Amino acid sequence: MKSIFRQVGLIGKYHAAVPAGVAAASRAALEDIAHFLSGQGCEVAVERETASSFGLVGHAVLDLQALGAACDLVVVVGGDGTMLGVGRQLAHHGVPLVGINQGRLGFITDIPLDGYATVLPPMLAGQYAEDFRTLMHARVVRDGHCVFDALAMNDVVVNRGATSGMVELRVEVDGHFVANQRADGLIVASPTGSTAYALSAGGPMLHPGNPGWVMVPIAPHTLSNRPLVLPDHVEIAIELVSGRDASANFDMQSLASLLHGDRITVRRSQHRVRFLHPRGWTWFDTLRKKLHWNEGA
Structure with a gap:
């Protein structure tokens, strides 16, 4: 499946001080995702602070607002707090956001890190659910x-x-x-x-x-x-x-x-924030999973 998104931005969580091992794992994850997106036919641009914090090379580097203006899609790797910050700052660009969850809860970053390679290709090809948030x-x-x-x-x-x-x-x-x-x-x-x-x-x-x-x-x-x-x-x-x-x-x-x-x-x-979710996504699935409904006796 060919991506309908030509220019894709990539943003990672970089604000919090984390142990060296966690930072290394985050860098490896971001490098893998960037390589994966390139393999799907996307031109990848990495947000400047993300590239600087993790030493990412080999892709275009843009500051956050330039990323929002230039990209057809932005992939955010982190937790809900990371997505909240990105959503607030990029809402006026109208660029759609996809969240890969590297945090804990993941109410709005709903794609698991270990499953993105399976979930993303149909979404990049246009098979997604759209979700606007005020x-x-x-x-x-x-x-x-x-x-x-x-x-x-x-x-x-x-x-x-x-x-x-x-x-x-x-x-x-x-x-x-x-x-x-x-x-x-x-x-x-x-x-x-x-x-x-x-x-x-x-x-x-x-x-x-x-x-x-x-x-x-x-x-x-x-x-x-x-x-x-x-x-x-x-x-x-x-x-x-x-x-x-x-x-x-x-x-x-x-x-x-x-x-x-x-x-x-x-x-x-x-302004509204525009999220993309996997086809078939519902808010109720998120609640059931994140709030542990239907578990136990």
């Missing part, structure tokens, strides 16, 4: 001015300080007052992020086809404060009323320290 556009507004701006694929989280008590948050949806909530924090999650921190805090799992957000309080003072499912066309505003050392996290990657009166606004981004 992004959240979040801003921190202080005294009428935006002091922080970020995209998130999983969630936006307002947290209390590590050694302080609860925070009090004023919550509005499309300018309508919802409630003042006292809690350890508040999570606003996309369907993609509904199986991450929001799930551990008691929120529901949202099918990625649902155009909605889930808003989940973290350890609320009032137990009747329950998760809310909202349409994703609304704007959610969270104002820090009281609490020390509070912060806002965006996919747990970027961090903004908050002052009293700061407002965190969350709305749907104009």
Whole structure:
């Protein structure tokens, strides 16, 4: 089968400090995947930091944005955190992403590393399932001015300080007052992020086809404060009323320290992340496998 994707980008996980043996195994895996893609008729370009970190040679090297602009497909080798970062940064290019799982869970990097040589050829030939994921556009507004701006694929989280008590948050949806909530924090999650921190805090799992957000309080003072499912066309505003050392996290990657009166606004981004999965893939298969359903007696 001949690949319909001519220019394919390759990105590996390189940020975390790992033992030398693990790094060597990662380098060998990336070299094997690059060689495999070339054998499928693809012109391979390696992301610059990946090439530098692992000493990969023999292929074109491009920085991340140039890779997104030039490639027909990007293959990401790593875990969900790696894919989240790549997805946020390349969404505006519209380039499809394929994830080969070298992490632990693999909710969005769903091709096993030891099975890519079997799974990828039909996908490269056009036999794949397409999956679009919405992004959240979040801003921190202080005294009428935006002091922080970020995209998130999983969630936006307002947290209390590590050694302080609860925070009090004023919550509005499309300018309508919802409630003042006292809690350890508040999570606003996309369907993609509904199986991450929001799930551990008691929120529901949202099918990625649902155009909605889930808003989940973290350890609320009032137990009747329950998760809310909202349409994703609304704007959610969270104002820090009281609490020390509070912060806002965006996919747990970027961090903004908050002052009293700061407002965190969350709305749907104009960009979406485009994933490709093996033909026949379903979200339910992922849940069953990753959450170990149907196991045991």
